[in-house]
Amino acid sequence: MDAQLERVAANRGQLPEPTLPEVPVIGRSNVGKSSFINTLTGRKGFMRVSNSPGRTGAVFFVNVGGRGYVVDLPGYGFAKVPLPVKRAWADLVEAYLARAAKGGGILLVDARREPNEGDRQMVSYFRHYGRPFSVVMTKVDKISRGRWKGRATAIADALGLGADQEPIPFSAVTNEGAKRVLRLIEEYMEQTA
Ligand SMILES: Nc1nc2c(ncn2[C@@H]2O[C@H](COP(=O)(O)OP(=O)(O)OP(=O)(O)O)[C@@H](O)[C@H]2O)c(=O)[nH]1
Ligand SMILES: [Mg+2]
Numbered sequence: 707m708d709a710q711l712e713r714v715a716a717n718r719g720q721l722p723e724p725t726l727p728e729v730p731v732i733g734r735s736n737v738g739k740s741s742f743i744n745t746l747t748g749r750k751g752f753m754r755v756s757n758s759p760g761r762t763g764a765v766f767f768v769n770v771g772g773r774g775y776v777v778d779l780p781g782y783g784f785a786k787v788p789l790p791v792k793r794a795w796a797d798l799v800e801a802y803l804a805r806a807a808k809g810g811g812i813l814l815v816d817a818r819r820e821p822n823e824g825d826r827q828m829v830s831y832f833r834h835y836g837r838p839f840s841v842v843m844t845k846v847d848k849i850s851r852g853r854w855k856g857r858a859t860a861i862a863d864a865l866g867l868g869a870d871q872e873p874i875p876f877s878a879v880t881n882e883g884a885k886r887v888l889r890l891i892e893e894y895m896e897q898t899a
Contacts, residue, residue, distance in 0.1 A: 707746045707747050707748070707770055707771075707776075707888060707891070708770065708771040709743075709746070709747040709749075709752065709768045709769065709770055709771075709776070710768065710769045711752070711753075711766060711767070711768055711769075712767050712768065712769040712775070713766075713767040714764050714765070714766055714767070715764060715765040715767070715798070715802075716763070716764045716765075716798075717794070717798060718797060718798055718801035718802075721765065721798075721801060721802060721805060722767070723805075724805050724806055724807035724808070726769075726772075726773065726774045726775060726895075727773075727774035727775070727807070727808045727809035727894065727895045727896075727897060728767075728774060728775045728776075728777050728807040728808070728809045729774065729775065729776050729777065729809050729810060729811065729812060729891050729894045729895060730777040730779055730802065730803070730811045730812070731743060731776060731777065731778055731779065731811075731812045731814065732779045732799070732811060732812070732813055732814070732828050733781060733782075733813055733814030733815060733825070733828075733844075734781055734782060734783045734814075734815075734816070734819075734822065734824055734825065735780075735781030735782060735783055735787075736781060736816075737781060737814045737815065737816050737844055738814060738816070738844040738845055738878055739753075739778055739779070739781060739814055740753035740754060740755045740778060741753075741755050741844075741878035742812075742814060742842070742844065742876065742878060742887075743768060743776060743778055744878065745878045745881060745884050746776070746884060746887065746888060746891070747768075753766065753768075753778055763780050763791065763794075763795055764780065764798075765777060765778070765779055765780070765798060765802055766778040770891070770895065773892075773895050774809060774894075774895030776891060777802070779798075779799055779802060780795040780798060780799060782795065782796065782799065782824040782827075783822060783824045800831075803831050803832075803835055804835070808897060809837070809894045809895055809897055810837060810838035810839055810840065810890075810893075810894035810897060811828075811832050811837050811838075811839040811840075811894075812839065812840055812841075812842055812887070812890075812891075813825065813828050813829065813832070813839055813840070813841045813842070813865075814841075814842050814844050814876075815841055815842070815843055815844065815861050815865075815873065816843075816844055816845055817843040817844060817845055817846045817848065817849055817854070817857050817861075817875070818845065818848055818849060818857075820860070820861075820864055821861055821864040821865050825864075825865060826864075826865060826866075829865050829866065829867075838894070838897070839871075840871065840873075840874060840890055841861065841862070841865065841867060841871060841873040841874070842873065842874045842876045842883065842887060843857060843858055843861060843873040843874065843875050843876060844876050844877070844878070845876075845877060845878075845879075846875040846876060846877045846880075846882055846883075847877040847879040847880050847882070854875045857873075858872050858873045858875065859872075861873050874886055874887060874890075
């Protein structure tokens with residue numbers, strides 16, 4: 707994926723007016739959002755990967771070949787972040803999602819964990835704003851392949867996903883799922899409604 711970091715918004719006032727389609731990448735802190743984007747670009751150091759979780763506190767707009775943006779959003783739910791910071795990030799994510807941008811979203815969920823309230827909130831945001839979305843199950847290299855299907859079903863049930871929304875297995879370590887996700891992003895960037 708041909709990618710350039712074009713803009714960083716640290717608060718709602720810095721969010722640009724929507725122009726091209728946008729594909730937001732969203733999920734719990736430490737779920738692997740930045741690693742996910744790095745895998746797709748084929749550049750390990752492209753987005754900063756946190757050694758300690760809860761580090762990406764801004765919205766990053768990555769221009770993909772002039773066709774649209776992949777957007778890295780702050781992770782939610784990291785306990786050690788002070789409450790005022792959490793509120794500021796939640797405000798930023800809400801302001802981001804309330805913009806009239808077009809394009810589908812990607813919700814990342816750790817293959818080993820049960821979806822939480824934050825994940826369910828994101829599903830309801832996507833539905834509320836009429837944005838199509840897919841769920842990607844990250845870090846599948848940490849569990850045996852034989853468990854993928856069962857985890858995908860459990861995650862889909864916990865999030866109330868439709869039958870056509872089975873979570874996509876993904877790993878930034880093995881590149882599992884990368885091709886499928888690249889196709890999905892292209893599709894989402896072609897969407898104009
Ligand atoms: N084994 C394995 N580890 C991963 C994978 N993806 C990410 N990680 C690790 O998980 C940790 C968090 O990854 P990040 O990409 O920074 O996660 P993030 O969602 O961007 O985190 P925040 O920006 O802090 O919300 C890092 O230690 C990564 O190396 C994966 O597919 N497999
Ligand atoms: Mg990050």
